[in-house]
Amino acid sequence: MRTGTEEYYRRRALEYDRVYDKPEREADLRELRPWVASSLAGRRVLEVAAGTGWWTDSYADTAAEVTATDVNVATLEVATSRREWPSSVRFFQADAFDLDSIPGRFDAAFVGFFWSHVPLEQLDEFLDRLAGRLQHRARVVIIDNRYVEGSSYPIVRRDLGGDTYQERRLEDGSTWSVLKNFPTPSELRGRLARVGEGIALNELEYYWSATFRVTHQRGAR
């Protein structure tokens, strides 16, 4: 399965981190980074779609172990060279829909800014596969964007499945139609309740976060 954003992010790898320089988002990010770190402290974390490792950096020093994965080698190369990583951190190429080849046992997962790119009809399967790769009662932390007029790319299209799309441009001048969904809290809660309990949602101005414990594993492995 694919999100359809794989090639876009491969081409964007070297310019990706600029999204974290938007000044209006700075206060939210300053709040989120330590929250992510404390949520994952002491855990053996599987990070899905880790990209350039900007968030990996926020929690790597306090987690017990980190396996940060992404489908794109280009983004993982940026992540690897971002800093000197503790020996407990490793990077691994893996598709988010095929997590079985990743070595390790995990009592936590982190998913940053990937939910919004998963087609709605694949979200349940993504969550099932993720839950199936984690230990029972593992903690999952998910963060993503809220739609904010003037800061987010406008939504230019909605398809028959309900997925929404943005038009984006890279520095090389290429333009891309990128699937990007902005779930409501009740949509999030409904999806997460299939796989977990103890769901806690939080909305900042520019971002939403969700945590839960994995309790329903459907043998997706």
Ligand SMILES: C[S@@+](CC[C@H](N)C(=O)[O-])C[C@H]1O[C@@H](n2cnc3c(N)ncnc32)[C@H](O)[C@@H]1O
């Ligand atoms: C919006 S970026 C988020 C990167 C990083 N988590 C962050 O928050 O900075 C989305 C990431 O998903 C990755 N991606 C897209 N499709 C994927 C797939 N099928 N499996 C794994 N990663 C995928 C892209 O390579 C990209 O790094």
